[in-house]
Amino acid sequence: MKKMADLFVGLVHYPIYNKRMQVIATAVTNFDIHDIARTARTYDVKKYFLIHPHNAQKEIIQKIIGYWQHGFGRVYNPDRSEALDRVAYVADIAAAIDEVRKMTGKEPITVTTDARVYPNTISYQKARGMLQNGDRPLLVLFGTGFGMEKETMAAFDYILEPVYGPSNYNHLCVRSAVAIILDRLAGEAWWQK
Numbered sequence: 001m002k003k004m005a006d007l008f009v010g011l012v013h014y015p016i017y018n019k020r021m022q023v024i025a026t027a028v029t030n031f032d033i034h035d036i037a038r039t040a041r042t043y044d045v046k047k048y049f050l051i052h053p054h055n056a057q058k059e060i061i062q063k064i065i066g067y068w069q070h071g072f073g074r075v076y077n078p079d080r081s082e083a084l085d086r087v088a089y090v091a092d093i094a095a096a097i098d099e100v101r102k103m104t105g106k107e108p109i110t111v112t113t114d115a116r117v118y119p120n121t122i123s124y125q126k127a128r129g130m131l132q133n134g135d136r137p138l139l140v141l142f143g144t145g146f147g148m149e150k151e152t153m154a155a156f157d158y159i160l161e162p163v164y165g166p167s168n169y170n171h172l173c174v175r176s177a178v179a180i181i182l183d184r185l186a187g188e189a190w191w192q193k
Contacts, residue, residue: 006137010049015149
């Protein structure tokens with residue numbers, strides 16, 4: 001069986017739009033750290049990057065992760081500790097790309113997500129094929145707030161099609177979107193069974 005390309009995930013907190021379409025830095029949440037780490041571990045993501053430019057947020061990230069990786073937190077819940085072993089803080093998207101290069105020796109394909117369609121939007125089937133049949137790592141980036149700033153979006157190789165439900169409401173929390181998308185990209189091919 002052919003080895004899949006390495007899969008990486010990043011949660012971007014800047015540059016992000018707020019609901020007034022102003023560029024801001026969103027706050028890191030405890031739920032995003034824990035829940036996305038557990039999902040990333042389940043789907044064998046090599047590294048989950050928390051991307052934030054501010055030192056105060058870096059300290060919060062390190063404190064939360066440190067609690068579960070050392071001392072009582074590690075003993076109390078070793079499964080959570082195992083998931084958090086794959087989490088890393090970086091200051092910006094470029095640093096995440098550089099870390100993937102260092103870990104794999106290859107330039108990653110950058111893929112992001114959005115609730116809108118763009119000229120370089122691709123299907124989940126195409127992205128899954130790149131992961132299953134390619135030799136370059138995939139770095140899938142998720143925005144917080146009301147999505148990543150448009151110039152940043154334009155710099156990525158591809159944008160995944162939106163996640164659609166059966167209604168016209170389309171505003172998933174990022175934790176749910178990560179779980180759905182990782183299952184589509186790296187989950188079992190249940191439809192072939």
